[in-house]
Amino acid sequence: MKDEDPIAPPHETPDADAAPPIEAGGDFSPAVALRAPQDASASAPPQSAAGGCGAKLRAARERMGMLPADIAATLHLEEPVVRAIEQGREDKLPAAVYVRGYIRAYAGLVGLDADELVADFAPVADDPVPAPNPLLGAVDRKNLADLPHRRAGLLFSGIVLVIVIALAATLWAIANSFDWAFSADPVAEPEPAWRNELRPPAPAPNPAPAAQEEETLESSPPAAADSAPDAAAEPAEEQDPVLADLEFSFRENSWVEVRDGDGQSLHGAVGEAGQTLDISGTGPFTISIGYAAGVELRHKGEVVALGPHTQDGVARLELH
């Protein structure tokens, strides 16, 4: 049991024989050295309560008949450090990480299980290592999924909520600060004195503005007229609010351009077959219809004959 250790000092006699410590022990008085082995076996349990791994190491060392100086020489430590480890005197030891290293080396020397001893030694106070990490060393793919995703999930739902609210607080507020939201701003656009309306199927590049415009027009055409600079000049419209000034019904696709009395363009686009186009404004209107045969024009409810104004299929006329 004792004689199998290669590093033990030259005297490999059984410990019943107290001779080796006396011969080797420059540091120890013979009396102390003589007593040591018995002490260790007798007082090991009470010491382990106080010193833990230190006592075990000491007991193992003494069983092998070694002195602290031997351990110190082999590990290149100073003897007081070895004694401090055995006595569990943390105040005389360097940072915990070193001490754990010493204990491992010491345990290897006297043939003890290093992990167990290091676990016993636990001065967490001056240890800069944070709480033990269960994953250290272990590469655990499963853990990739668990905890942080739950956290991320909560965060995610919270953020989605915020986004929904932000959207609901209407696009106009955000749209002002983020150019990517909408390029056209229905609020900022100056209110024109006239209204165009394309009824079904409504081509709507910007759904929101289109819908708004439609609403204002259908529910209160007078409002549009009021905002016009010379609304009073057209009392007829006041009487029959349903009728628009001009109404184009497209049987086939045709270009239509309408200018008002001031020469401003009220409309200029291709109307598609089946659509109806209402235009209100101040006359006299200058109208060009690219394909007169495919369009029926009403002026204040009355059908306008396009034939007389048509040349090569294109109708050009002025209406008052």
Next chain:
Amino acid sequence: MFNQFRGVFARDLAIDLGTANTLIYAQRQGIILNEPSVVAYRIKRGQNHRVIAVGADAKRMLGRTPTNITAIRPLKDGVIAEFDVTREMLQHFIGKVHERSFLRPSPRVIVSVPCRSTAVERKAILQSARDSGARDVRLIEEPMAAALGAGLPVHEAVGTLVVDIGGGTTEVAVLSLSGVVHADTVRVGGDRFDESVVNFVRRTHGTMIGEAIAETIKRDIGVAYEQKDPRELKVRGHNLQLGVPRMFTLNSNDVLEALRDPLTMIVQSVKNALEATPPELSADIAETGMVLTGGGALLKDLDVLLAEETGVPVIVAEDPLTCVARGGGKALDAFDAYQDILWSE
């Protein structure tokens, strides 16, 4: 701003971009990825390379690929040898640890670099990490990360000697007050140990063995100090004379003989570091000892060898393989407190 928003979903990462293995530490989770730094890609004439495997999958292809597929280690001797491939590998790994993310991840990343890496190499790594989607990239010097990971008191005015033996390089550094006092990089590491074993077996047994077998030999019976009771291992190799596979036996002391050269280089580098250390710090080190980290620290009795050669106590850090990644992780956890040791442009 949008990046910060995406950052909410990303896990901050510390990456130990090593020659042999890449380790990734995620905040509050520990090491979540440990894969070989190997990339396999297909070569097509007139086209860009297409990466077909990264990490463990690619490592299996090393030495077993047809001509149009190449499996390489993009890092050599601790520095980036293949910039584009390294970037692809980083992207792959960062993406892999964020596999289930809804948005493209945008984590904060700390990458460890060798002390002696040049500014160009550092910028290359910074750029690689940024290109792979990181929001904020910092670099930490490997010995510093290793010391943090080992739990050493790097912030104190006490000298600390760290020897980090990685796959490609061995970093020897004296640290004090969160700074590097002296650093030296030797291009010797686990890979060189394996090569030495291969060469030794060819020389003494006339037999070829692969690097994977050499690694097994090193791991199972490798030692750094003469053993009284050497262990043996039966090995199969390709006999050069007969041209057929043959079985032979190696023991620990044979391996020690094989490893003598690289070990001497490491010992010499440690001695140089001790020599170059100012006396005050030298006294600290002589008292408390040096700390071994990295995979090479697992070589049996390396601590005994170094202690014998230098007369300084040597301790092996706990879980030495992951020290650098864990140290980077510690810097992540206290990002602001560690600002002084993190490097960015």
